[in-house]
Amino acid sequence: MILHVNHTRRDSAAASASEAVSTFLTLFEEGHLTPAQFARLQVYLDWVQYKQNFREPVTVVEAAESDGGEPSRMEIRIDSRQLAPGSLRELVKKAIGPAAPGRAEAEDRIYLEEFRSLRTSVVWSFNHLYWQRLKDWEEATGKSYEKSLPGGVSDGHHPQAIADSAREFWKLLRELETHHQLPAEIFILEIGVGLAKRAGMWLDRFCELDQENGTQYYPRLRFLLGDYSLSTLDRSRPAVEKHIDLCSFIALDALDPTRTLAFLRHKVLHVHSSNTYDNLPDEELVWRDNRLYWVQVRAYIPAPQAARIASGCQLAPAEIARTIKRLLEVGADTLPEHERGMAFWMNTWNAIRLEERLVDRLDLPDAELPAGLSYPQIEDLLHDAPGELRFHLSSGALESFRNTLPLLHPQGYLQVQDIFVTDWSGYSTGFYGPGKLDGSIVNWVNGALLREVAHRAGYDLHFTPFPYRAGSKTSILYTTERE
């Protein structure tokens, strides 16, 4: 058995490690684990920092051999944060038993789907619903999205960060003008606008700079606010009211901005996004014994919670799955009273968990990697990575990134404020999602893969820790042209 300690909180890690070793040895001695099972056992002590997440306290993940034979290795992940004192033994016993979830359908779980890639899981439909009906959620909880963020503030709205960003852009324009290369129209794109607080502050500051220096760039700005949610775009107008003549509100898919903005190919001098990548559809891969595995998931609701939700909403338990389907189509008004619909939505979301299994990528010939990436590339990259890794593919972020680059003017740049795992070793030392953030999903973004895709597309990527707030988890990504 190998024990991996994936977090560094001295008190809890030491106690959890000791308890885990003792528990597994006892289970082995008692015959609950065979010598073969024990030899191939990998136990991970995680600290899942998202209070709301998709994990049980003890989760088993197995990789089936491609010929359908015995699983090669058993992986048990223990969320030290969720674990109640004294509960480990029973939870592990249940997890490794013959009727363990993942091997068969557990009777005490209401399944919402078959095993599939995380990206296609129903949990992303909940995420979509949240952004489409954010106002409903905010009214029901009585707090804005921003207030529900860790710390209650968004780094995307930090005044100094915004002022510096405006100044940096102004300097670029100045340089282009010096070389007689400043275009007549200066296009800027903000992807994922929220309430456009940042856009408004940025334009205020840029306008001031322009006036202070008498450069006349401001009237030439064409500021594009792009978001896939029309209601978000509507709500963003007041924040940029002072600059409305320069602004265009564009419904676009963050995964493929170029599809909507093809007419601006190679014309946009600055693209910015804040906290968008971490909320785009994602999936995970595992690198083990020089093989790549896809993590497949199956969403479920624990039966006792399903019963409570059903009773609270005056539904029969058997109606849960069908009601969820309707909820995802029409929102909270799926139930006769809006409030009851909201309660159903929120309680269901809180209760949803994901079972996991690993499938060799060779057994999934149709599983597609994001454009710009190939298996040989990933395998080459992982040769320099720690021996065994579970990591995000960040497929949505990669897609968005790659489909944004063609918009950039040759001297333009992309800046992204988000949460990144900037090198492979990061995946050995922490948990980076998926977590639940209010009604949405959060995943840290795989910076190492982004760097690779950028490289092949002709850009170097740089990550700078957000310097404006102590303790911030945010980094700032920016591109420079690769020679």
Added chain:
Amino acid sequence: MTVPLLPTTMVGSYSMPSWLERLKTDYFARRISRHDLDEIHDCAVRSAIKDQEMAGLDIVTDGELRRDNMIDYFVERLPGIHIDRSSKKFYYDFYDSEVLGKIPIAALGLVDDFKFLLANTERATKFCITGPHSLAKRVRNKYYPTDEALATDIARVMNMELKELAKAGAELIQIDEPYYSGFPEDLAWGVKVLNLLVEGVDAKIAVHICYGNRYGKPSWEGSYRYLFPTILGAKIQQLSLEFARRGGEDLDLFREFSPPFELGAGVIDVKDQAVETADLVAERIRKVMKFVAPEKIVVLPDCGLFHLPRDIAFAKLRAMVEGTKIVRKELNR
């Protein structure tokens, strides 16, 4: 060899297959031998020639598939240029290279590439090289007093090679000088060096000037107006420019200055994977004909097809050929 009205050709490079990219990178990682790589290149070049023939091009190139990029293939051959071999991790990366002393005269070994092309097609051929201005801009100059002086010596060496190419049967040689667009202030000496490069070379000379295609994206933006009237002093017979992606605004320059040479008109956008229809290509050619007589037009893509997937590159060439046929028919030729 005679070619029809509105002859079709590539700018130079053809689609680089991902398997060839991996094998090239394997070579740098010393996982395959030079001998194996040479054989692989031979196969890839034959395949590129065949694709051009199947697409119906009138003039074919070797697809430049032996080259890592437009700079290193020449820098490696120029004597006296010091190369840091460890600086290239992915085959497409540029070497860090610097010139520490005067560049001596030497054969560059390009004639063998041309002979291979000639031996593998019965169509008219074009052989492409990167020009001295672009090379001088990429090499760190630690010896010559100016970039012009460095480019002049590169031109002196390459002039010998061009003469050898002509002797070997090269009837059309294209010089690629995209860096003119990045450094328009160099154009006057750039043309002087270009003329030195082609002096006494018994072949038709074309010059290709675009706005860059590194990693399949433009390196600069602007207008071709910077070329005029200086470029009129170039001793060339054909000027190849990009018009598909950038639109045809700069075509006016051909009416304004009436250059004596042919126009190689880019009618295929190589930075967009969407395949043009033959009708769109025909429309673009008709637009060019409003400014230049059809007898003086060569039809080609905006730049090399290096970064496009093979199926898309091939489909674009097909569309280009079909679009040209439409216009030829309209001209009864």
